[in-house]
Amino acid sequence: MNYAIITPAHNEEAYFEKTVLSMISQTVLPRKWVVVNDGSTDRTLEIIRQYLPRYSFIELLNIERAAGRDFQNKVRAFNKGLAQLRGVECEYIGNLDADISVGPDYFQCILWEFERDPKLGIAGGMVHSLIEGEFVSQEVSSDSVAGAVQLFRRECFEQIGGYPLMPYGGIDAAAEIKARMKGWNVRTIANNHVKEYRRTGSATARPLASRVIEGRRSHSLGYGFVFFMIRCLYRILEKPKLIGSAAALMGYLGSVIEREPVALPVDVVRFLRIEQREKIKRALGLSFWSGLKKAFIGRHCGTS
Numbered sequence: 115m116n117y118a119i120i121t122p123a124h125n126e127e128a129y130f131e132k133t134v135l136s137m138i139s140q141t142v143l144p145r146k147w148v149v150v151n152d153g154s155t156d157r158t159l160e161i162i163r164q165y166l167p168r169y170s171f172i173e174l175l176n177i178e179r180a181a182g183r184d185f186q187n188k189v190r191a192f193n194k195g196l197a198q199l200r201g202v203e204c205e206y207i208g209n210l211d212a213d214i215s216v217g218p219d220y221f222q223c224i225l226w227e228f229e230r231d232p233k234l235g236i237a238g239g240m241v242h243s244l245i246e247g248e249f250v251s252q253e254v255s256s257d258s259v260a261g262a263v264q265l266f267r268r269e270c271f272e273q274i275g276g277y278p279l280m281p282y283g284g285i286d287a288a289a290e291i292k293a294r295m296k297g298w299n300v301r302t303i304a305n306n307h308v309k310e311y312r313r314t315g316s317a318t319a320r321p322l323a324s325r326v327i328e329g330r331r332s333h334s335l336g337y338g339f340v341f342f343m344i345r346c347l348y349r350i351l352e353k354p355k356l357i358g359s360a361a362a363l364m365g366y367l368g369s370v371i372e373r374e375p376v377a378l379p380v381d382v383v384r385f386l387r388i389e390q391r392e393k394i395k396r397a398l399g400l401s402f403w404s405g406l407k408k409a410f411i412g413r414h415c416g417t418s
Contacts, residue, residue: 115225117206117265118146118199122191124179126212127157129311134162136215138169142222145204147172148195149212152187153179158212173198185283192277208238208265209277215309216263223306224265235270235298236290238263239306243313252310254302257294261286263308270298280377282331288378291335295385325358329365336376336383341390342366344397 123130137147151159162174177194179187192209206228220239227237238259242249254260264286274292277285290300332342346359376383
């Protein structure tokens, strides 16, 4: 059960040591853990360097980062880390964000799920984000895995072409959609808890701005309008209440009006919309709110 992990890290000094301590404490250590220091200007580099002499499986890669906010920076950093794994034999490969901590047997349990299901292409634990002093479950749906902890069967990762460059993020969702389209199972292991110390997308954007971007991201992924509308309605009581869902809808419609192109191929979008129609049908066959919860909660549109 050989696996390798890549962690792109940009200015993560506040939480990064928790990630490092998690990795070195695993009951099943990775064959290689590539930390990509993506132009950090804080103590991120200093933190990882102090562990390098003691742990031979950790490899540090320093790269330069273009100025400004660009959702594609993470993919570029990840891919440079991926290049470091050429020649490294491993059955599984994954991303671990630099503000995450997991239990000592986290990867052992995830790997066991892969061994149990030969068609499992992507797996990960249930992320609990620190919000206002409490860890709150992201309630990712069972056929989705948060981008912060996506672990791939290498065959699946190579078959889908890895992470694509996406204008508004959502690389995790794009990978999942492609994997499901090719017949792979995608699964969150609900009882394998993950702690996220900074909610994804909150590092550089205010809550309303994040929701506008969410709408544009969903459009770029090819989300159907009806599905996205229902999802906004379900999330209407999430903070910021009402205006958050309105902002997401505004972002989606803004992309429609501006005729922004959908980033995924036509066949992938067609598959996604068939999935979404089936979820709507299942929701209509259940009680209204429980149906919506089963069909629409979770980070289906991704954030990475």
